Amino acid sequence: MRLFYYLVIKPISLLPWPVIYGISNLLYIVGYKIIRHRVDVVKQNLANSFPDKSPSELKQLQNDFYRHFCDIMLESFKIFSISQKEANERFVALNPQILKPFHDKGQSVILVGGHYNNWEMLAVGLDYYIDHQSVAIYHRMKNKFMNDKALKSRGKYGLKMISRQEVKEFFAESKDLTITIFGADQSPSIAKKVYWTNFLNQETAVMFGVEKFAKEKNLPVIFGGITKVKRGHYEFKMEVLIEDPSQYAHGEITEAHTKRLEKQILEDPQYWLWSHKRWKRKRKSEDA
Structure with missing residues (x-):
C-alpha cells in the first residue's frame, strides 16, 4: 500500500480537476463496463430497494451510480492534497x-x-x-x-x-x-x-x-x-x-x-x- 500511495494516490491528488475527471471517465469504462466491479451487488441492492421500477429504469440508475462512484473515488484521492481554500x-x-x-x-x-x-x-x-x-x-x-x-x-x-x-x-x-x-x-x-x-x-x-x-x-x-x-x-x-x-x-x-x-x-x-x-x-x- 505504501507503493500504491506514492505511485498512484499522491500523484493523482496533485493533478488539475479536469484531468481528475478525465481519469474518472476512463475508470467508469474500465471498472464498470470491463471489470464490472461489484455489479451483482449493486444490481441486487437496486432491485430490492425499488421493486416498482422497470428494468430500464434500474439499469439507468446503475449507470448513474457508477459514474458518480468513479467521481467520488477520484475526488477522495484529491483530498490528500486539497488546500483549505479549495475545500471551502x-x-x-x-x-x-x-x-x-x-x-x-x-x-x-x-x-x-x-x-x-x-x-x-x-x-x-x-x-x-x-x-x-x-x-x-x-x-x-x-x-x-x-x-x-x-x-x-x-x-x-x-x-x-x-x-x-x-x-x-x-x-x-x-x-x-x-x-x-x-x-x-x-x-x-x-x-x-x-x-x-x-x-x-x-x-x-x-x-x-x-x-x-x-x-x-x-x-x-x-x-x-x-x-x-x-x-x-x-x-x-x-x-x-x-x-x-x-x-x-x-x-x-x-x-x-x-x-x-x-x-x-x-x-x-x-x-x-x-x-x-x-x-x-x-x-x-x-x-x-
Whole structure:
C-alpha cells in the first residue's frame, strides 16, 4: 500500500480537476463496463430497494451510480492534497447558524448522515464553518501506513478523528463542545446491539450508537445532508431531528434518522453507496 500511495494516490491528488475527471471517465469504462466491479451487488441492492421500477429504469440508475462512484473515488484521492481554500469553495455549509443555539448553551451535538454524495469532502470542509469541534468516528484500516495517511488527510483542517474502539471513552471524558459525526448506514455485521427496521424496502439492522449516546449524554441529534451541485462541488445542509432525546421512546431516534436518510436517498438514489453490502446481516431468532 505504501507503493500504491506514492505511485498512484499522491500523484493523482496533485493533478488539475479536469484531468481528475478525465481519469474518472476512463475508470467508469474500465471498472464498470470491463471489470464490472461489484455489479451483482449493486444490481441486487437496486432491485430490492425499488421493486416498482422497470428494468430500464434500474439499469439507468446503475449507470448513474457508477459514474458518480468513479467521481467520488477520484475526488477522495484529491483530498490528500486539497488546500483549505479549495475545500471551502467546493464544500459549502448552507446553514451553520443552526448550531449556534446549542453552542451558546454549552451543548455538544451529534451529527448523523450516510454515505451519500462525497462524505470525504465533509471531513476537510465542515470545521471551517462551525464553532463546535468537529469529531468523526472511523474504522481502523488493517494497513497502518494507509490508516495514518487517511487520518492525517481527513484531520488536516480541524476535524478530530477517533476510532470506534475509543468512542465510549471519548464521550465519557471529552470536555470540549463537539459535533460528533456518525455515519449510520453501514452494515453492523459484528455489533451486538442493533435496531431492526424497514429501510429501502428491506428489513435492515441499524447501528444503535446515535440513539445510545444521544440519550446517555442528552445530546441533540442533527441530520446532515450533502447535495451535489455539479462535479466536485457540494452543499451541506443541517436540520434538527431530535432536540431533547429524553422525550423519545426506545427506537424512535433511530427510526427518525434512518427515515430521514431514506428520504434523501429516494430523492436522488444514484448518489448513495449502492456497492456496499448493506444487507449482509440477516435477522436471527435471538434478535427478536
